[in-house]
Amino acid sequence: MKNKIKNTVIILLISLGYVSCSDFLVEEPPTFIAAENFYKTEEDARNAVDGVYERMANVFGRRWMSIDLYTDDIVSKRGNTWTTPMANHTVTPSFELFDDNHDIYFDWWIGIGRANDVIKNASAMDLNQDFVNLIIGEARALRGFYYYNLVRAFGDMPLIIEGSDWEVARTDVDDIYNQIIIPDLLFAAEHCSIGLHDGHITKWTAKVILAEVYLTRAGKRRTSQGVFVQGDASNYALARDMAKDVIDNSPHSLNLVASQTAPAYGVAWDSNNTFSKESMLEISYLPIDGIGNWMTREGRGANNGVNYWGRANDVPELFDKNGNDIGNTATVDELSFPRTNNAGIYLPTPHLYDAFEDGDERRDFNIMTRYDVPNGPTYLTQPMFRKFVDTDVLTLVEGSDFRYADNNTILFRFADALLIYAEAQNEADGAPNNDAYKAVNDIRNRAGLDDLTPNLSQSDFRTAIWKERRLEFAGEYKRKFDLIRTDRLTNCTFPINIIWEAEQGSVRSLNAVSADFSGNIQWPDNEWLWPIPQAQLEINLKYGWIQNKGYE
Numbered sequence: 251m252k253n254k255i256k257n258t259v260i261i262l263l264i265s266l267g268y269v270s271c272s273d274f275l276v277e278e279p280p281t282f283i284a285a286e287n288f289y290k291t292e293e294d295a296r297n298a299v300d301g302v303y304e305r306m307a308n309v310f311g312r313r314w315m316s317i318d319l320y321t322d323d324i325v326s327k328r329g330n331t332w333t334t335p336m337a338n339h340t341v342t343p344s345f346e347l348f349d350d351n352h353d354i355y356f357d358w359w360i361g362i363g364r365a366n367d368v369i370k371n372a373s374a375m376d377l378n379q380d381f382v383n384l385i386i387g388e389a390r391a392l393r394g395f396y397y398y399n400l401v402r403a404f405g406d407m408p409l410i411i412e413g414s415d416w417e418v419a420r421t422d423v424d425d426i427y428n429q430i431i432i433p434d435l436l437f438a439a440e441h442c443s444i445g446l447h448d449g450h451i452t453k454w455t456a457k458v459i460l461a462e463v464y465l466t467r468a469g470k471r472r473t474s475q476g477v478f479v480q481g482d483a484s485n486y487a488l489a490r491d492m493a494k495d496v497i498d499n500s501p502h503s504l505n506l507v508a509s510q511t512a513p514a515y516g517v518a519w520d521s522n523n524t525f526s527k528e529s530m531l532e533i534s535y536l537p538i539d540g541i542g543n544w545m546t547r548e549g550r551g552a553n554n555g556v557n558y559w560g561r562a563n564d565v566p567e568l569f570d571k572n573g574n575d576i577g578n579t580a581t582v583d584e585l586s587f588p589r590t591n592n593a594g595i596y597l598p599t600p601h602l603y604d605a606f607e608d609g610d611e612r613r614d615f616n617i618m619t620r621y622d623v624p625n626g627p628t629y630l631t632q633p634m635f636r637k638f639v640d641t642d643v644l645t646l647v648e649g650s651d652f653r654y655a656d657n658n659t660i661l662f663r664f665a666d667a668l669l670i671y672a673e674a675q676n677e678a679d680g681a682p683n684n685d686a687y688k689a690v691n692d693i694r695n696r697a698g699l700d701d702l703t704p705n706l707s708q709s710d711f712r713t714a715i716w717k718e719r720r721l722e723f724a725g726e727y728k729r730k731f732d733l734i735r736t737d738r739l740t741n742c743t744f745p746i747n748i749i750w751e752a753e754q755g756s757v758r759s760l761n762a763v764s765a766d767f768s769g770n771i772q773w774p775d776n777e778w779l780w781p782i783p784q785a786q787l788e789i790n791l792k793y794g795w796i797q798n799k800g801y802e
Contacts, residue, residue: 305361327594394434469735476799542654549638554586555630776800
C-alpha cells in the first residue's frame with residue numbers, strides 16, 4: 251500500500267467487546283466498555299472516544315452514499331438488483347439497505363450509545379478538566395452529528411441524552427435539534443482543540459457542521475407525519491455568522507497548488523496529502539480487513555474503457571490536461587485497469603458531467619475516465635467518482651485490496667464554510683455582499699474559472715450558489731439533502747436510462763451505467779425520508795412508534 255503514516259481515529263479496541271446490531275434490536279444499550287474496568291487514565295478516555303468515531307468510519311466506508319442514489323448526480327450500474335427499489339422509488343421498511351447487515355440505521359445508534367457512555371464516564375474521571383472537556387466535546391460533537399444524519403434521513407427519533415433507557419417514544423425533529431444537536435456542537439466548539447483537523451473533531455469542525463445545521467434548519471423538510479415544513483429564516487443569519495467565524499479565524503484554507511496527480515481542487519484526496527489544510531472532517535482508513543474503505547469497489551462500474559473509449563482493439567487519441575496529443579499507440583484493452591472486484595453501486599451521471607462549465611478542472615477530477623500514473627502508463631475506465639477511488643487498488647499495487655483500501659473520506663472542507671457563508675449571507679441580508687462574492691470566486695478561481703457575474707440579484711446569486719455546491723461537492727454525501735432543503739427534490743428527476751454521448755468523451759452512445767428500465771419517475775413525497783427499519787419499528791410499537799407517512 252501507500253508508503254505513508256496516517257493520523258487515524260480508528261483504534262483496534264480488541265479487548266473491548268463491541269455490541270452487535272442484533273443486540274441493539276433486542277434493546278440492549280449499545281455500551282462497548284465496562285466502565286468499572288476502564289476510564290482510569292487519559293489514554294483510556296482517548297481510546298473510548300476513538301471508539302465513537304469508529305461507527306462513522308463504518309457507515310461512510312460503504313453505504314451512506316446511497317442517500318444520494320437516483321438524484322441527478324448518482325446512479326447504479328445495470329444489474330445491481332439491490333438498488334432497483336431506489337431507482338423505481340418503491341422503497342419499503344423491509345428494504346435490505348436498512349437491515350442490520352447494511353448498517354445504515356443501526357450504526358448511528360451504536361455510535362450514539364458509545365458517545366453517551368463516554369460523556370457519562372469521562373465526566374467522573376479525576377483528570378485535568380480541560381482534557382476531560384476536550385474528550386466530552388469530541389463525544390458530544392459526534393453524538394450531535396450522528397443525530398443530525400438520523401433526523402435528516404429518518405425523521406423523528408428517540409431522544410437519548412444519558413442513561414440506558416431505550417424504551418421511549420420518538421421525539422419531534424425540532425426538539426432533537428434544540429436539545430441535542432445544537433447544544434452538543436456548541437459545547438464542542440468551545441472545548442475541542444483549536445488547531446488543524448488531524449482526524450479528531452476540533453472547534454472548527456464543530457463550527458462548520460453547526461453552520462450547515464443552521465442552513466438546513468432554514469430550509470424545507472418533510473415531517474414523519476407527512477407534513478411539509480418551511481424552516482425559520484432566522485437560521486440563515488446564524489449559518490452566515492458561524493461560517494464567517496470559520497473563514498476569518500480558523501487555520502484552514504483552500505488548497506491552491508496542484509500535485510503531481512491532481513489539480514489543486516483534488517489535492518485533498520491525494521494519497522500523499524491526507525488531512526490537508528482544507529480538510530475539516532476526514533475519516534482515515536487502515537489497510538486492515540474490517541476497518542478499511544470499500545468505496546473503491548462500490549464506486550467502480552467497469553474494469554476498462556471498452557465502449558466508452560472504443561472497442562477493445564481501438565487505439566484512442568489521448569490528450570494531456572493542456573489539450574496536447576500524447577501520441578498514444580496502445581489499444582483500449584491494453585490501457586485497461588487490471589481486473590479487480592467492482593460493484594458499480596455509486597456512479598456519476600452524464601447529467602452531472604454536463605453541469606460543469608468548459609475549463610472547470612473539477613469535472614475531470616470528479617468524473618474519472620482515465621488515470622495517468624506518474625512516470626508510468628495511462629489507464630482508461632468508464633466514468634466513476636475519483637473521490638471514492640484508491641488508485642493502488644485499481645492498479646494492483648502489491649498489498650492493496652478492494653476490501654480494505656486506505657483512501658480517506660472527506661466529509662467537511664474549508665470550501666463548505668465558503669459556500670455556506672455565501673448562500674446564508676445572500677438569504678439573510680437580501681442580496682450578496684462583497685464577501686459572499688469573494689467566497690464563491692475563490693472556489694471558482696481554484697477550479698480554473700473566471701469570477702462569477704457581478705451585481706447578480708438575490709435570486710440569480712442563489713441559483714449560482716446552488717450550482718456551485720453541486721459541482722464543488724459532487725460525490726460528498728450532500729446532494730439529496732441540498733435538494734430537500736431548497737425544495738428542488740421533485741425537480742431533479744431525469745430519464746433513468748442513462749446514455750453517455752460522444753460529446754461527453756465517449757466514442758459512441760453508451761448505455762453502460764443505468765437501471766434496467768427507462769422512464770422519468772417522479773420522486774415521491776414519502777421518500778423525502780427513509781422508512782424506519784421494519785425490525786426496529788416492530789420492537790417499539792408498544793412505545794407508540796408509528797411508521798413514517800407513506801410507508802405504512
